[in-house]
Amino acid sequence: MDRKEKQTPQGEAAKILVEFLEVAITSIVFLKGIYPNGAFERRRYMNIVVHRAKHPQLREYVHSAVHGLLPFMQKGLVERVAVIFFNNDNVPIERFVFMVNVNQSYGSMVEEADLQFSMRSFLIKLPVSEPLTRVLPRGCRWEITAYFRSLPERSTSKDADMWIPTDTKQWQQPPLITPIKSMSSEPLGVQLYLEHPSLNEPTP
Template identity: 30%
Template sequence: MFFKKSNVSINGFSVVADILCEFLEVAIHLILYVREVYPSGIFQKRKKYNVPVQMSCHPELNQYIQDTLHCVKPLIEKNDAEKVVVVIMDKEHHPVERFVFEISQPPLLSISSDILLSHVEQLLRAFILKISVCDAILNNNPPGCSFTVLVHTRDVATRNMEKVQVIKDFPWIVADEQEVNMQEPKLIPLKTMTSDIVKMQLYVEERAQKTQVY
């Protein structure tokens, strides 16, 4: 069901969750920029993973992304988040694109070296580079798009979602069916990574006809 660095490691899952949430924040900003969900003027060029990225400087948008990922982090720590999905919707709130991050971690996790974390960051850099050029393989979106972030949880987590309310007044809610389902999606793989601490796959589901009359 969908719902809306150093040598460490007393809690390896927490370290991985921090790394992934930081990555997802950068990735979401870049997706919104590359897919022109918001005007380019609200973005500033930064550097992350030693590559140029675009980050929003709009306070409300940034706070929404940060709050969302702050709530996602406990699910990643417990390996309860199967997918984090950035959904781009048209004016009628029907999905035109879904950037799907599938995430899984090994049942036993041991992080004992900065070298391993550095290796993971290098792999994450490759994801950022793929997102940066994804507009070359995707069709243009219609004007006036918006976005939302969905989390697909494992069944055991679904029953406990009310207990995972990290931020007051920022509750998890069950996603609308029209935000989850897409008409005739085309699947476009972007990148896969496998390491000792995390496995992640990124692909895009793109609606065949982006301009439709409902």
């Protein structure tokens, strides 16, 4: 209890955000049908039913990737977190993008219940957004990618060594963007949208 009371507003908001992203990303992977339904189990989170990965490696990948962002979230260095799905040529065909902003000037106590209530709406919106998504080809793969506003110097932060530059192929044309849900509060702002390749995107 004492440790929670001493945590900064940015630390508390980032912690809530990271826990939410772990659940939301798992929900997206379930929604896309990458794995059999039996690879997930139903759990309650924020008083709604969500899906949790049963396979230890899948669960650990999502957990470690998202929780590894916590120190960067607390400093406001993370701009976006994306779940990217690739075709068999390793070209992105769909991105679920969370644009995040932890307010570095917010100085009041974070009302956890109010923040969670706002973020709960994302988890309700996700299943009904399925018609906006693309059907994935068999054998596709996916990954979690973070986009940073800036990175701390490796010499001053051991956390920087956890992340490496991505070699993911990028679209040459601006993507088609479909908004799904957004929220804005003083301690934290989150937007979720879909990105698809432009109709003019060259094929590989």
